[in-house]
Amino acid sequence: MSAALTPINPLLDKNLINAFIDGVVKTLSLMANTNVKTMKPSVEKNFQAKGDIAGMVGMVAGPMKGTMTISYQKEAIFSILDKMLGEKHTEIDGPVADAVGELANQIYGSAKTTLNQMGFAFEMAIPTVIRGTFTISKAHNGATLVIPFELENGAKFFVEITVC
Amino acid sequence: MFPTTTKFLVIDDFATMRKIIKKVLTELGYTNVEEADDGKTALPALKKAVEDGKPFQFVISDWNMPGMTGIDLLKACKADSNLKSIPFMLVTAESEQKNIVEAAKNGVSDYVVKPFNATTLKEKLERIYQKHNNQKAA
Numbered sequence: 001m002s003a004a005l006t007p008i009n010p011l012l013d014k015n016l017i018n019a020f021i022d023g024v025v026k027t028l029s030l031m032a033n034t035n036v037k038t039m040k041p042s043v044e045k046n047f048q049a050k051g052d053i054a055g056m057v058g059m060v061a062g063p064m065k066g067t068m069t070i071s072y073q074k075e076a077i078f079s080i081l082d083k084m085l086g087e088k089h090t091e092i093d094g095p096v097a098d099a100v101g102e103l104a105n106q107i108y109g110s111a112k113t114t115l116n117q118m119g120f121a122f123e124m125a126i127p128t129v130i131r132g133t134f135t136i137s138k139a140h141n142g143a144t145l146v147i148p149f150e151l152e153n154g155a156k157f158f159v160e161i162t163v164c
Numbered sequence: 165m166f167p168t169t170t171k172f173l174v175i176d177d178f179a180t181m182r183k184i185i186k187k188v189l190t191e192l193g194y195t196n197v198e199e200a201d202d203g204k205t206a207l208p209a210l211k212k213a214v215e216d217g218k219p220f221q222f223v224i225s226d227w228n229m230p231g232m233t234g235i236d237l238l239k240a241c242k243a244d245s246n247l248k249s250i251p252f253m254l255v256t257a258e259s260e261q262k263n264i265v266e267a268a269k270n271g272v273s274d275y276v277v278k279p280f281n282a283t284t285l286k287e288k289l290e291r292i293y294q295k296h297n298n299q300k301a302a
Contacts, residue, residue, distance in 0.1 A: 109257020
């Protein structure tokens with residue numbers, strides 16, 4: 001078996017993008033009975049979380065380090081929580097933050113399994129939750145892969161991946 | 165299947181996952197469900213329940229937790245003569261072969277890989293019931 005794969009530009013690796021898309025689709029369909037529409041991914045120069053609350057996981061695979069952030073517009077996370085737990089939320093509070101963390105955990109776990117089966121060597125990590133909008137500086141090499149998703153009610157959330 | 169009076173301990177550092185599991189258990193008729201937020205708080209709770217004469221009869225634990233992980237809790241339970249026969253299910257986002265082998269080696273009753281739906285959890289419970297009943301009969 002060869003050493004773990006380290007792609008030259010992981011943000012443009014189709015397998016990596018698809019692993020995260022599949023992770024999102026599978027997690028929300030099984031855990032929250034929610035169908036999502038995947039929008040066109042893009043690479044942005046500066047990282048700027050697009051939602052009202054975000055779950056972030058540090059991604060480590062040998063020398064490759066990065067972050068996976070899933071940031072939700074509040075209407076998106078409220079709709080997911082309604083379907084997942086039967087809970088109606090109107091404010092970004094502790095229980096909403098907890099769910100955002102757990103979803104980040106599951107989506108990253110699902111993507112990580114797919115990627116590691118291809119020969120990557122990502123490790124599991126404990127997610128962090130950030131409320132409000134934020135930027136990340138000096139933490140990556142100047143590019144963020146953004147994959148937007150849309151729910152049936154039109155609300156959006158975004159998977160944002162940085163690698164350094 | 166396990167009787168509806170079965171006493172469950174659900175362990176996860178995320179309240180959301182505890183709620184999801186509790187919701188499924190309630191739908192299946194199980195209402196005697198307690199919670200802990202990681203292995204470190206679960207282990208004393210499991211021991212105390214034995215001392216009080218009301219032991220837990222089923223453990224459902226997450227794998228990836230701060231403090232004490234699910235696999236370490238499983239090992240601690242299997243090393244304790246009072247806890248080792250309690251059915252132990254690991255709920256995990258770790259679906260890689262090495263993790264599954266590690267869990268099996270340490271005597272896990274079964275594991276469920278996240279994300280999952282209610283049907284999967286129910287099937288796993290049924291499988292564990294069969295397994296433990298066969299062991300008792302043997």
